[in-house]
Amino acid sequence: MAKRKHRDEEDPAPAITTTTTTTTTAITTTEVDANASFATFGLDPRLLQGIAKQNFSHPTLVQAKAIPLALEGRDILARAKTGSGKTAAYLLPVLQAILKRKETSEEKFTSALILVPTRELAQQVHKVIESLAAYCGKHVRSINLAQNISEKVQQSLLSEKQDIIVSTPSRALVHINVSKSLTSQLTHLVIDEADLVLSYGYEDDLQGVSKALPKGLQTLLMSATLTTEVETLKSLFCRNPAILRLEDVDAEGEGLTQYCVKCSEDEKFLLLYVIFKLKLIKGKTIIFVGDIDRSYRVKLFLEQFGIRSCVLNSELPVNSRLHIVEEFNKNVYEIVIASDENEVLGDEEDDDGNSIPTPKPTTSQEQAESEPTSKPKKRKKARNRKDKEYGISRGLDFNNLACVLNFDLPTTSKSYTHRIGRTARAHKNGISLSFVIPTHLFSKHKPTTHPTCANDERTLQRIRKSQTKLGREIKPYAFDMAQVDAFRYRMDDALRAVTKVAVREARMRELRVELMKSERLKRHFEENPGDLLALRHDGESGQVRVQAHLRHVPEYLLPKGGKSGMLKPAGGAVGHVGLRKVRENRIRKARQKKTGRGAAGTGRDPVKMYRGGKR
Numbered sequence: 001m002a003k004r005k006h007r008d009e010e011d012p013a014p015a016i017t018t019t020t021t022t023t024t025t026a027i028t029t030t031e032v033d034a035n036a037s038f039a040t041f042g043l044d045p046r047l048l049q050g051i052a053k054q055n056f057s058h059p060t061l062v063q064a065k066a067i068p069l070a071l072e073g074r075d076i077l078a079r080a081k082t083g084s085g086k087t088a089a090y091l092l093p094v095l096q097a098i099l100k101r102k103e104t105s106e107e108k109f110t111s112a113l114i115l116v117p118t119r120e121l122a123q124q125v126h127k128v129i130e131s132l133a134a135y136c137g138k139h140v141r142s143i144n145l146a147q148n149i150s151e152k153v154q155q156s157l158l159s160e161k162q163d164i165i166v167s168t169p170s171r172a173l174v175h176i177n178v179s180k181s182l183t184s185q186l187t188h189l190v191i192d193e194a195d196l197v198l199s200y201g202y203e204d205d206l207q208g209v210s211k212a213l214p215k216g217l218q219t220l221l222m223s224a225t226l227t228t229e230v231e232t233l234k235s236l237f238c239r240n241p242a243i244l245r246l247e248d249v250d251a252e253g254e255g256l257t258q259y260c261v262k263c264s265e266d267e268k269f270l271l272l273y274v275i276f277k278l279k280l281i282k283g284k285t286i287i288f289v290g291d292i293d294r295s296y297r298v299k300l301f302l303e304q305f306g307i308r309s310c311v312l313n314s315e316l317p318v319n320s321r322l323h324i325v326e327e328f329n330k331n332v333y334e335i336v337i338a339s340d341e342n343e344v345l346g347d348e349e350d351d352d353g354n355s356i357p358t359p360k361p362t363t364s365q366e367q368a369e370s371e372p373t374s375k376p377k378k379r380k381k382a383r384n385r386k387d388k389e390y391g392i393s394r395g396l397d398f399n400n401l402a403c404v405l406n407f408d409l410p411t412t413s414k415s416y417t418h419r420i421g422r423t424a425r426a427h428k429n430g431i432s433l434s435f436v437i438p439t440h441l442f443s444k445h446k447p448t449t450h451p452t453c454a455n456d457e458r459t460l461q462r463i464r465k466s467q468t469k470l471g472r473e474i475k476p477y478a479f480d481m482a483q484v485d486a487f488r489y490r491m492d493d494a495l496r497a498v499t500k501v502a503v504r505e506a507r508m509r510e511l512r513v514e515l516m517k518s519e520r521l522k523r524h525f526e527e528n529p530g531d532l533l534a535l536r537h538d539g540e541s542g543q544v545r546v547q548a549h550l551r552h553v554p555e556y557l558l559p560k561g562g563k564s565g566m567l568k569p570a571g572g573a574v575g576h577v578g579l580r581k582v583r584e585n586r587i588r589k590a591r592q593k594k595t596g597r598g599a600a601g602t603g604r605d606p607v608k609m610y611r612g613g614k615r
């Protein structure tokens with residue numbers, strides 16, 4: 001039978017077998033049947049219409065393998081890489097079951113519970129349900145319990161017996177505790193990002209949920225990696241699952257190019273400036289940083305060059321966070337700076353795919369280096385404000401994300417995998433660029449460097465190992481430092497203005513503003529893009545001056561032979577980090593049209609923007 005192009009290679013890791021059953025089906029495959037099509041699954045025509053509307057011409061590997069088994073009623077534990085289409089792989093069988101049931105019965109009840117680790121992901125999954133069920137009319141109704149609406153409103157919506165509930169485990173348990181009947185007629189349970197839910201601290205919630213589930217329910221566990229956490233969930237929720245280990249090499253290798261750059265703390269800022277001021281990345285970027293203060297530090301730094309960005313972190317109000325993600329997906333913003341506070345920790349995998357605990361710093365000095373410097377009391381207060389159900393690096397499907405920039409390297413290879421998985425999704429292109437601080441340079445700039453960077457080199461080794469196992473390479477990106485150096489004094493100037501006070505004030509201001517905006521984020525604004533402009537999240541903080549002389553790059557600083565002369569990936573004559581052309585920002589265009597300003601200038605007067613803050 002004809003096969004579409006996938007690496008013809010067996011996964012060397014042994015298939016997991018369960019201790020509770022002997023009839024587990026384990027499928028390890030890299031191939032998808034070229035004749036596989038959504039039509040052959042026997043799906044309801046309304047779903048086929050929904051699929052066509054999404055422009056899905058063929059099922060992905062995980063969809064081709066999981067959907068038929070799920071339609072047969074099998075429990076499934078599927079491991080497939082990030083961005084490989086797992087969401088539709090579990091949603092289509094769930095939707096099909098609902099439509100089939102409704103052919104013969106008018107009875108209303110909740111038949112599917114979908115659990116995800118973060119509110120951001122719950123919002124996304126809910127949207128995919130709406131798209132796939134777009135032609136099902138009122139036959140499919142779903143609710144997202146992780147959205148920020150009052151419990152009373154949620155309860156009244158639940159009393160209407162929605163077909164599908166999407167939620168984080170803790171939100172689900174709150175409602176199950178109020179009404180046990182909520183789950184009494186469930187036929188399907190899905191746990192998406194199964195490798196992550198436990199690391200989010202949902203163990204007790206999941207235990208609670210498991211006690212409220214009816215017997216005979218079909219369970220679908222979806223995961224990017226098979227870890228001990230997934231094993232635990234499997235034994236808690238599955239009976240006789242089909243285990244799918246899927247390596248979709250087309251989706252995995254083709255589109256993603258990974259680079260790393262060894263540099264000092266100051267050089268991180270220097271490179272950032274050069275990359276964005278010279279527009280070396282074409283398209284949208286997520287910059288990952290180690291903590292919330294770092295995100296404001298980077299934002300304030302960029303701001304002085306007239307480079308706008310949004311920060312995203314767990315202390316922002318949920319509505320604002322969800323709105324930022326949505327707007328980023330609509331190409332309203334080019335740069336989001338996300339602090340990865342709920343980093344994916346948990347076990348790493350060894351060469352045989354077995355879980356090993358994340359290595360801890362070994363010496364007391366390293367231990368000290370990895371301790372945050374601020375006082376514990378203050379930190380506790382800050383932590384209380386954070387939302388443990390926040391997460392950007394996992395599960396989220398960012399449209400056309402060109403680049404994941406690890407300004408601060410994550411501390412585990414698992415976390416790295418999830419971060420870079422935000423780009424090059426579903427056969428698209430993307431790059432990741434990671435800044436790595438060599439140990440000797442960390443000691444030199446210790447006071448300003450993020451503490452986890454003390455272990456960057458060791459972490460990079462582990463990351464390389466895990467990427468090599470997947471057949472991927474992380475290439476060094478050799479910036480032409482002689483050219484980059486010409487920008488150093490401008491970088492120094494700007495970095496000096498980013499004082500601790502400026503960072504603190506920017507953080508407080510952002511919180512205040514976002515709290516206000518979050519109250520105003522109503523459907524009305526979604527439908528009135530004009531009003532939406534007033535709610536942009538990438539406004540200038542006012543804590544640093546937008547410096548007129550830093551805004552424009554003079555001719556003499558530009559590299560000879562064009563921008564591409566600045567960036568030379570090792571071993572190749574590739575030009576700049578050239579990616580896809582991203583759709584023009586419609587809202588910005590509309591604003592330019594309205595104000596009569598050209599694309600080059602925003603018309604802001606830097607003098608007026610200067611608010612005389614302490615510097």
Ligand SMILES: Nc1ncnc2c1ncn2[C@@H]1O[C@H](COP(=O)(O)OP(=O)(O)OP(=O)(O)O)[C@@H](O)[C@H]1O
Pocket residue numbers: 054055056057058059060063080081082083084085086087088223224394395396397421425426
């Ligand atoms: N059959 C298909 N054909 C083309 N594109 C698809 C298909 N199925 C899904 N996609 C697209 O692929 C992207 C990734 O899908 P999805 O978010 O389901 O991945 P995932 O495997 O759940 O990733 P993660 O593990 O990061 O959560 C989405 O933009 C989705 O619209």
